[in-house]
Amino acid sequence: MNKKIQKAFQNGKAFIPFITAGDPSLEVTEQLVYEMETAGADLIELGIPFSDPTAEGPVIQAANIRALSGGVTTDKVFEMVERIRKKSQVPLVFMTYANVVFSYGIERFVKRSAEVGMDGLILPDIPYEEKEEFDEVCRKYGLDLISLIAPTSHDRIRMVAKEAQGFVYCVSSLGVTGTRSEITTDVDAMVKLVKEVSDIPVAVGFGISNPETAKKMAEVSDGAIVGSAIVKLCAKYGEDCVGPVGDFVREMKMAIG
Amino acid sequence: MSKGRFGKHGGQYIPETLMNAVMELEEAYEKYKDDPEFVRELTDMLNDYAGRPSRLYYAERMTEDLGGAKVYLKREDLNHTGAHKINNVIGQMLLAKRMGKTRVIAETGAGQHGVATATVAAMMGMECEIFMGKEDIERQALNVYRMKLLGAKVHSVTSGTGTLKDAVSETMREWTKRIEDTHYVLGSVMGPHPFPTIVRDFQAVISKEIKEQMLEKEGRLPDVVMACVGGGSNAIGTFYHFIEDEGVRLIGCEAAGRGIHTKETAATINVGKLGIFHGMKSYFCQDEYGQIAPVYSISAGLDYPGIGPEHADLYDRGRAEYVAITDDEAVEAFEYLAKVEGIIPAIESSHAVAYARKIVPTLPKDQIVVVTISGRGDKDVAAIARYRGENLYE
Numbered sequence: 001m002n003k004k005i006q007k008a009f010q011n012g013k014a015f016i017p018f019i020t021a022g023d024p025s026l027e028v029t030e031q032l033v034y035e036m037e038t039a040g041a042d043l044i045e046l047g048i049p050f051s052d053p054t055a056e057g058p059v060i061q062a063a064n065i066r067a068l069s070g071g072v073t074t075d076k077v078f079e080m081v082e083r084i085r086k087k088s089q090v091p092l093v094f095m096t097y098a099n100v101v102f103s104y105g106i107e108r109f110v111k112r113s114a115e116v117g118m119d120g121l122i123l124p125d126i127p128y129e130e131k132e133e134f135d136e137v138c139r140k141y142g143l144d145l146i147s148l149i150a151p152t153s154h155d156r157i158r159m160v161a162k163e164a165q166g167f168v169y170c171v172s173s174l175g176v177t178g179t180r181s182e183i184t185t186d187v188d189a190m191v192k193l194v195k196e197v198s199d200i201p202v203a204v205g206f207g208i209s210n211p212e213t214a215k216k217m218a219e220v221s222d223g224a225i226v227g228s229a230i231v232k233l234c235a236k237y238g239e240d241c242v243g244p245v246g247d248f249v250r251e252m253k254m255a256i257g
Numbered sequence: 258m259s260k261g262r263f264g265k266h267g268g269q270y271i272p273e274t275l276m277n278a279v280m281e282l283e284e285a286y287e288k289y290k291d292d293p294e295f296v297r298e299l300t301d302m303l304n305d306y307a308g309r310p311s312r313l314y315y316a317e318r319m320t321e322d323l324g325g326a327k328v329y330l331k332r333e334d335l336n337h338t339g340a341h342k343i344n345n346v347i348g349q350m351l352l353a354k355r356m357g358k359t360r361v362i363a364e365t366g367a368g369q370h371g372v373a374t375a376t377v378a379a380m381m382g383m384e385c386e387i388f389m390g391k392e393d394i395e396r397q398a399l400n401v402y403r404m405k406l407l408g409a410k411v412h413s414v415t416s417g418t419g420t421l422k423d424a425v426s427e428t429m430r431e432w433t434k435r436i437e438d439t440h441y442v443l444g445s446v447m448g449p450h451p452f453p454t455i456v457r458d459f460q461a462v463i464s465k466e467i468k469e470q471m472l473e474k475e476g477r478l479p480d481v482v483m484a485c486v487g488g489g490s491n492a493i494g495t496f497y498h499f500i501e502d503e504g505v506r507l508i509g510c511e512a513a514g515r516g517i518h519t520k521e522t523a524a525t526i527n528v529g530k531l532g533i534f535h536g537m538k539s540y541f542c543q544d545e546y547g548q549i550a551p552v553y554s555i556s557a558g559l560d561y562p563g564i565g566p567e568h569a570d571l572y573d574r575g576r577a578e579y580v581a582i583t584d585d586e587a588v589e590a591f592e593y594l595a596k597v598e599g600i601i602p603a604i605e606s607s608h609a610v611a612y613a614r615k616i617v618p619t620l621p622k623d624q625i626v627v628v629t630i631s632g633r634g635d636k637d638v639a640a641i642a643r644y645r646g647e648n649l650y651e
Binding site: 050051052054055057058061068073074075097098099100101102103104124125126127128129130132148149150151152153154156160171174175176 | 259260268269270271272273274275276277278416417422423426429430433434435436530531532533534535536541543545546547548549
């Protein structure tokens with residue numbers, strides 16, 4: 001287990017924001033990381049853009065396209081993280097798609113991630129059955145490959161949780177990423193299944209866009225993950241998004257305590 | 258752990274949300290595929306509704322004209338709805354019904370798979386929604402209207418390049434939203450396990466019939482069987498029962514678009530590299546960072562950046578050959594078959610006809626080549642006219 005990820009869950013309930021690296025630019029992404037850390041983010045998910053992100057809703061799809069159109073590449077994201085690590089030790093995990101890692105070379109990607117100071121990796125298109133090829137390498141370099149559970153997982157939850165590293169990403173709702181007016185899944189029951197077999201932290205994501213929902217989700221788990229609501233602010237304010245995103249993160253961290 | 262491998266290809270690279278759905282599908286398929294009642298119902302529908310077996314036609318004028326091997330055409334264009342797609346759709350819909358699903362969703366490129374899905378959904382009284390790229394909706398207006406006539410809802414997919422790959426992505430996204438009552442009728446031998454196997458088995462009827470018909474007509478196996486390849490469902494259907502017959506050459510014809518040395522191509526085996534996308538490990542057209550390439554072909558049905566995992570493995574093993582055919586060559590073949598045999602093939606199938614025109618003259622007269630005509634070309638007439646600088650109006 002990566003120590004920094006464990007620490008992210010030791011400051012009350014964890015607030016975990018997601019941003020797409022390079023949206024609107026890598027310079028702004030770097031500033032966003034510092035600002036979100038100051039505002040109370042316990043762990044930050046950095047999306048490496050992918051041309052065809054099949055688990056994302058329209059908001060994050062558009063951010064991926066904006067970042068790629070701006071010329072972001074995996075190598076440029078690594079260089080940005082190197083710069084960030086000179087100023088900040090906030091826990092960082094990459095969130096991207098299997099092909100981004102596979103085409104770079106799994107070992108080359110994970111090794112470089114560890115060298116620049118990343119702590120974990122989330123690949124939404126790598127389920128339990130396919131994780132070995134990635135997980136082995138991640139363990140070798142001390143990166144946590146984060147496992148996901150979904151409302152449809154049922155009896156798979158224990159199996160996934162037993163081998164999970166870092167934290168378990170609990171997908172709150174059916175469908176793709178995006179803001180939702182309410183979450184109807186029995187997240188509490190899902191978290192309990194994880195806790196039956198492991199004391200690993202569980203963070204809830206997908207569809208959380210306001211302090212009320214974040215608070216509700218954090219009450220039954222160890223933290224809340226918010227992506228689309230923040231990416232919407234990046235889209236709306238562009239180069240000037242650092243302030244508004246900071247305010248939003250502060251409000252969310254306050255709400256979940 | 259990993260299931261559904263063809264050599265190093267295949268697998269189940271999908272979000273956790275869909276894992277139980279594909280496992281449920283696999284269980285249902287294992288339960289019913291050899292169930293006599295299921296097999297009987299499938300055979301009856303293929304025969305009485307879709308019009309199987311499809312004809313194996315000796316193309317005498319084409320044979321004479323090319324002056325080499327004897328050419329037979331496997332007439333999948335004569336099936337109900339005008340393409341091979343219905344073979345797979347009937348099979349999957351019968352499974353979906355047994356799984357208690359009341360709604361089906363599907364992607365479509367040229368519209369052939371969408372039309373087949375909408376057709377069988379209408380016949381079985383199931384709710385049907387089709388996802389089609391915005392570009393393809395413009396290229397294939399006739400098929401869009403056919404789907405609507407059949408009672409399906411057609412969604413225009415505007416993400417990405419607005420073509421087949423985006424339609425697949427969007428249908429996968431839709432499936433993660435609503436799984437309980439919904440089956441995804443995947444149209445090709447691609448995606449996560451068990452789709453490549455299920456679709457292949459339902460399309461294998463093509464090679465099963467070719468074999469029987471060829472033995473009846475010629476008393477021997479063909480020397481070459483060939484078909485066009487996008488995802489590769491009609492091609493794997495054409496190859497399957499010949500894979501063990503080492504003497505039979507298997508040739509898949511990919512869409513080169515404007516040429517494999519340009520960026521406007523969809524010839525995956527010729528220009529792609531190993532990757533993970535749309536639920537499978539296989540070859541994909543992509544850049545050095547793994548970003549999926551915006552591929553191009555005149556044929557909406559072949560305009561896809563990947564290829565089914567079993568084809569990727571047949572290629573690795575050297576068991577099948579994959580050649581690239583340009584837009585120009587396909588259009589010429591489209592016109593050629595119309596004039597020489599009175600058969601207007603789909604622009605997809607025309608890629609196979611084009612390669613037949615290249616190799617048949619080089620083969621001795623005592624050899625036999627079978628070309629699968631995967632679909633009929635009515636849907637393409639307006640586009641071909643445009644290609645030739647003529648605008649058609651109703």
